[in-house]
Amino acid sequence: MLWGLIFVPASLWRRVHGTHHAHTNGDDDPDRRFLAQELTPVGLVAAATMFPNATLRYNFACLFYWIAFPWRHAIALLYPGKSKPDFVTAKPRYARTEKIRIGLEFLGIAAFQLALSKFTHGAYVWVGILPVFITSAVVSWYFFTNHGLKPVDDGHDVLAASTTVMVPEVCNKLHSNFSYHTEHHLFPTMNPKYYPLVGDLFRKRFPDRYHCIPISQAWSGLWRNAIASPHRGAPEPSATPRPGADDRQAEPAVAR
Numbered sequence: 001m002l003w004g005l006i007f008v009p010a011s012l013w014r015r016v017h018g019t020h021h022a023h024t025n026g027d028d029d030p031d032r033r034f035l036a037q038e039l040t041p042v043g044l045v046a047a048a049t050m051f052p053n054a055t056l057r058y059n060f061a062c063l064f065y066w067i068a069f070p071w072r073h074a075i076a077l078l079y080p081g082k083s084k085p086d087f088v089t090a091k092p093r094y095a096r097t098e099k100i101r102i103g104l105e106f107l108g109i110a111a112f113q114l115a116l117s118k119f120t121h122g123a124y125v126w127v128g129i130l131p132v133f134i135t136s137a138v139v140s141w142y143f144f145t146n147h148g149l150k151p152v153d154d155g156h157d158v159l160a161a162s163t164t165v166m167v168p169e170v171c172n173k174l175h176s177n178f179s180y181h182t183e184h185h186l187f188p189t190m191n192p193k194y195y196p197l198v199g200d201l202f203r204k205r206f207p208d209r210y211h212c213i214p215i216s217q218a219w220s221g222l223w224r225n226a227i228a229s230p231h232r233g234a235p236e237p238s239a240t241p242r243p244g245a246d247d248r249q250a251e252p253a254v255a256r
Helices: 002-006 010-022 040-048 060-077 096-147 171-173 182-188 192-205 215-222
Strands: 162-165 211-212
Touching: 002 010, 002 096, 010 060, 010 096, 040 060, 040 215, 060 211, 096 182, 162 182, 162 215, 192 211, 211 215
Parallel strands: 162 211
Antiparallel strands: none
16 A cells, blocks of 8 residues: 555556566666657657656656656556557556556555545645655656666666666665665565675676766766667767767766
8 A cells, every 4th residue: 555655556566667677678678768769759758758868958857757657557558469658668468467456556546545635634735745756756866877877788688787876875774775776686585785795796796797886977977868778789879969079878887
């Protein structure tokens, strides 16, 4: 029921997030960036507004990504077979029972929010709505740096597809070491308190592949992204060509 506080059905989250883990930053990853061939009019608007990019630099609508998340994927769920709307990059496979369960969870969330609004009277905006925007902003703070600096790949190489970011230690305490995102993808069932130890091993054994940078540097790199992501090995397409402009991605692996 706690998922109802942020309007996300738990079964929908498990299905989408499980697919993301199975195809990390690959073509079938529902959390990846858009590719050039997916920039239909609807896809272009979705890619430009929901992901940090150089064309709409400092467009902070991307901080509302997690508010749109359940509704985008719920609408995609209603499309038959493998078809999907242009505002999602990929769609997981749903069994009929999953669709029914997710629908029931949406009804439960609606009932919960209605009860919350009645209980809090005129304070519902502060209790039920504002926390959702704050949560979305905080999660987006991490989410876009997790994989957004890497081009879309085949979904099988977690080290090539993920970024671990350096944040103030208080954030690691509050957010259960979620900044150690490469570690999370390789060992999703591990107690996150051990992720720093795993990160130390990565730095020793894979210093040329482990991508670990300050979150400020990661966000700076995100705002240099083109709207469409290249595939791995292809150059990043220029979003706003300017003579002498430095459109490089943030440099890889540095010591944490």
